Amino acid sequence: MLSILCFYFDLRLYLTIKIRNYGNHLMQKISIRNLSEHIGEEITLQGWLFNKRSSGKIKFLILRDGTGYLQCVYFKGSVSEEVFELADRIGQESSITVRGKVKVEPRAPGGYELDATVLTVISEAHDYPITPKEHGIEFLMDHRHLWLRSTKQAAIMRIRHRLIKAIRDFFDNNGFTLMDPPILTPAACEGTSTLFETEYFDLGKAYLTQSGQLYAEAGAMALGKVYTFGPTFRAEKSKTRRHLTEFWMVEPEVAFANLNDDMDLAEEFLEYIVQTVLKEREEELKVLERDTTLLQNVKRPLPRITYKEAVEILRKNDIDFQYGNDFGGTDETIISNQFDRPVMVHRYPAEVKAFYMKRDPENEKLALAVDVLAPEGYGEIIGGSQREDDYNTLLKRIEEHNLPREAFEWYLDLRKYGSVPHAGFGLGLERTVGWICGLDHVRETIPFPRMIYRNTP
């Protein structure tokens, strides 16, 4: 009996150790990123052949493992004939396993080098289309699935990921609850943009969401502070460096908040996410050759000007701007160029803004709205407002905009049962990534961009 019991515990202990080792395997695996901890050691790495150079009896294979790049050196005399021949034969992006001794080598890119003895091929590649030379944007976009392997694209993806994490951390650490809105919706949220349409069984048409905001408002009434973070869709035929048909948006919504609270939140949020990415993705920003001087300035307080003051700035810069219009891309650039950090423009004419925005009690023609314009011509990255919280006023707005009342009954209910002042904003993820990375087009900020003339790969 005792021996059976002992065996049982032995088995449990054995299994625990096995499972723990197995679980830690991936985490403890040596990668190029943490190579400095393994100088002088004989190690094995797996990855892809990024590039190779040779000089007769010496070959330099640049290995890429997703975390970095490492030059692996093969001398003819010190490796087998087969290995040397293989090193000569395999093409760019072949998947390989290398083994050798890590050493510090100032002549090698990155400062480390592998004195390699072993080379095995997992899968041989030939005629990889993206060579280490220049390519046009059409070719690169056609090969987006491969382009992501290149240094700069990989750096952008790492920055995007860190930005997403910073956004989530900020809200998670400040009492917000993530609440996912539906992507299929029965009607337009704002009643303005053109939406992607699809048949929805016997219920008629459904649309891909252009914003999670209205649902976030319901969330704020339930949970106080919420945020949504997901893909949104616009069928507008916008063909500019700032537009995608599918993009990601984060939208916080706060109960018992007015426009000033909203602006306070936006600037604290922006400071946190930008400074975090600057600190955590310094290397990647260097790869992109991003001058971060202006990004360092993204700290509270951000300048706040009214729409009226913004119009005056335009007029002082010899722009013939009609009061009452919305700003165009070049207008935004001129306004933001007056400041050394993002600028908040608030109190727009209500006509150019969405139906749900609350009017300024001091001037009914103005909406309690705010746009945050990023420097360096990156334009509007945040759009927000205090929401209309009065039932009758909101109903009037819905009618004025010829929106189908039935579709908004639930939204009106939020004003019927314990309405409170509330506000929120939306931040476009891709525009923010483009701004932080200093890119000239948002198509490089998302793994597989969707644009009016492209939905592949």
Next chain:
RNA sequence: UCCGCAGUAGCUCAAUGGUGGAGCAUCCGGCUGUUAACCGGAGGGUUACAGGUUCGAGUCCUGUCUGCGGAGCCA
């Protein structure tokens, strides 16, 4: 949707209306420290498509398609 620009080798680009080339990639050869390595050689073309002008069109004209840049719309 509108305005502008472009389409030539796998890629990036040349070519006065008169025999379509180069660099990279690929293949062959050389080189024991390369840095988008270099050096020598080879193969590689329905000049986007359709029509027109001309003795002759990659080049000029018309139309179509595709892409790029911008505007509008928007984040």
